[in-house]
Amino acid sequence: MSKKKKITFVINYFYPDFASTGQLMTDLCLNLRHDFEITVVAAQPNYAGESVNTNKTFEIGYLENIKIVRIRLPEVKKASKISRFKYIFSYFFLASIALLKEKKTDIIYTISQPPILGGLIGSIGKFLKHTKHVYNIQDFNPEQAAAVAYTDKQYIFKLARTVDKLNCYYADHIIVVGQDMAETLKERFKNKKVPKHSVINNWTSENEIVPLKKSNNHIDLFLKEHNLQDKFIIMYSGNIGLYYDLENIIQVAKEFEESADIVFLFIGEGAVKSRLQDFVKESNLTNVLFLPYQPKDFIKYSLNAADIHLVVNQKGIKGVSVPSKIYGVMAAGKPILGVLEQESEAQLLIEKSNCGIVVEPKDYNGIIESIKSFYQLSSEERKEIGLNGRLYLEEYLKRETSINKYRQLLNRL
Numbered sequence: 001m002s003k004k005k006k007i008t009f010v011i012n013y014f015y016p017d018f019a020s021t022g023q024l025m026t027d028l029c030l031n032l033r034h035d036f037e038i039t040v041v042a043a044q045p046n047y048a049g050e051s052v053n054t055n056k057t058f059e060i061g062y063l064e065n066i067k068i069v070r071i072r073l074p075e076v077k078k079a080s081k082i083s084r085f086k087y088i089f090s091y092f093f094l095a096s097i098a099l100l101k102e103k104k105t106d107i108i109y110t111i112s113q114p115p116i117l118g119g120l121i122g123s124i125g126k127f128l129k130h131t132k133h134v135y136n137i138q139d140f141n142p143e144q145a146a147a148v149a150y151t152d153k154q155y156i157f158k159l160a161r162t163v164d165k166l167n168c169y170y171a172d173h174i175i176v177v178g179q180d181m182a183e184t185l186k187e188r189f190k191n192k193k194v195p196k197h198s199v200i201n202n203w204t205s206e207n208e209i210v211p212l213k214k215s216n217n218h219i220d221l222f223l224k225e226h227n228l229q230d231k232f233i234i235m236y237s238g239n240i241g242l243y244y245d246l247e248n249i250i251q252v253a254k255e256f257e258e259s260a261d262i263v264f265l266f267i268g269e270g271a272v273k274s275r276l277q278d279f280v281k282e283s284n285l286t287n288v289l290f291l292p293y294q295p296k297d298f299i300k301y302s303l304n305a306a307d308i309h310l311v312v313n314q315k316g317i318k319g320v321s322v323p324s325k326i327y328g329v330m331a332a333g334k335p336i337l338g339v340l341e342q343e344s345e346a347q348l349l350i351e352k353s354n355c356g357i358v359v360e361p362k363d364y365n366g367i368i369e370s371i372k373s374f375y376q377l378s379s380e381e382r383k384e385i386g387l388n389g390r391l392y393l394e395e396y397l398k399r400e401t402s403i404n405k406y407r408q409l410l411n412r413l
Contacts, residue, residue: 005106006037007410010095010121012113014042015063018269018293020238020324021111021138024202029066031403036410039067039105041098043091046076058098069098088114092121099125107413109134115141116160119167126170132413135171138202139321140164140184147316148242161188168195172413175406177202177322178345184319198409203399204327211333211390212304219301226289228305231263232375234337235306237299238325240270245314245361249339250276253288255368262375264288267302303332307382308356308374311346312339315361322346327397330355330389335382337370339363349397355389 009029013022022042029038044054059070071094076087091114099108099121108131110122119135126133142160145151165188168174174197176182186194212219223229240246246266256262264287266276273290280288294302303309309329313321318341326346329336336356340347350356357373359366374382 004035004037006039006104007032007107007109008039008041008099008102008105008125009109010041010099010118010125011109011111012043012091012095012118014040014068016296017042017045018296020202021113023296024324025111026063027203027205027399028403028406030064032407032410033064033066035407038065039069039102041069041071041095041102043073044070046073057094069102071095071098088117092117096121096124100128105129105131107132107134107410109136109410111136112138112141112164115139115145116164116167119164119171123167123170126172132172133170134173134175134410134413135167136175136177137168137181137185138177140181140319143184143320144243144317147320148314150242165189169193171195173197173409175200175409177324178319180319180343180345181322187319198405200402200405200409201397202322202324202327203397203402204324204331204393206331206393206397206399209300209303209328209331211387212301214305216301216304218298219305222301222305226265226291228263228265228289230261232261233263233265233306234308234310234371235265235267235303236310236312237267237294237303237306237328238323240266240268240273240276242271243314243317243321244312245339246312247272247275247279248362248364249310249312249367250279250288252364252367252371253280253285254283256371257285257287259287262287262371265291265306267291268293299328300332303328303334306334308335308337308371310339311336311350311356313341313344313346313361315341317341317361318344326350327393330393330397333383333386333390335374335385336389337367337374339367349392350389353389353392355385355392 011025013019015026057072061068073090077083108122108125110118112118122133142157146157174195182199253264311323311326322345338350338358340358347358350358357370
């Protein structure tokens with residue numbers, strides 16, 4: 001029997017982190033562990049503010065037969081640029097060392113986190129270890145940062161774009177998670193000598209997340225615990241970060257403060273959560289509730305507690321990122337209010353599956369009118385819309401389909 005080929009995943013977030021990429025990469029590695037020898041280089045879990053109880057810079061652990069090299073990093077305050085940069089560059093330096101210490105790696109697999117430097121780790125590793133590099137771009141940067149004017153220093157964007165273009169050029173294969181992102185890759189290279197690439201959609205555990213009634217014991221207890229019984233719940237579940245315009249979208253809640261049965265529920269953590277909480281406090285709003293990330297095995301219940309879900313992106317994010325939360329919402333069979341640009345991957349999914357309403361980013365009146373439209377529908381009508389998404393997911397977006405595409409690609413390389 002021939003020895004398995006070895007893949008070293010340098011992916012920042014990994015089990016038990018709450019980050020969506022961490023959950024996706026954990027799922028991928030667990031499903032590939034029989035095909036390949038796998039080592040994962042990742043940070044100590046800290047995405048949702050978990051405490052790190054170790055003094056070791058590198059700590060070896062295992063999940064099933066997957067070797068995990070955990071890196072101890074400085075605590076990050078997501079609202080602080082200095083703290084974020086300190087975290088990112090510490091990860092880049094230490095992850096590069098951990099990668100170079102790994103022996104006989106056939107493929108280095110990196111993702112676009114941290115921005116630019118995730119790909120650069122793979123480029124350095126490929127050059128020094130004479131191996132192959134697969135670069136999975138979950139978000140294009142600096143395009144994403146530029147969309148929200150993260151800095152006004154244009155030379156930083158120009159330098160970052162040059163470095164990441166080199167990462168793309170030097171990689172043996174690039175994976176993007178949406179067809180609109182493939183177009184962005186082509187635009188980077190002006191449709192000339194475009195690097196080899198594939199589009200492989202992200203996914204969710206469609207066998208674990210299924211449509212459930214609010215009368216389900218777990219959901220009912222969740223609703224009672226947070227005084228949400230008999231409420232029409234508009235939910236945002238995920239990263240409360242910089243790229244979603246949530247600071248403005250939350251102001252829509254003021255339009256519904258006289259409607260006692262309408263509640264906006266935000267589940268997650270992120271760089272702008274404190275700003276949202278400050279706005280709610282200053283406006284004396286009682287129809288907005290914030291909860292932390294829910295345990296992974298409870299997400300199937302929390303997603304089903306909503307009447308509609310917000311799936312949003314900032315203006316300028318089309319072709320740059322795909323909000324992976326859409327797959328979980330579709331699996332739960334819930335209607336979607338998308339705040340998304342036309343022809344973006346998520347907008348097209350909602351349109352093709354007929355599972356919700358889409359308005360353009362910054363169209364706040366459109367958001368208000370869409371909420372009213374959903375509210376005026378009967379529960380059966382909303383259920384039918386949500387189940388359209390579930391049926392589409394089952395036909396075109398199964399987890400097994402995406403993972404098999406990864407398996408075939410990595411075997412081919």
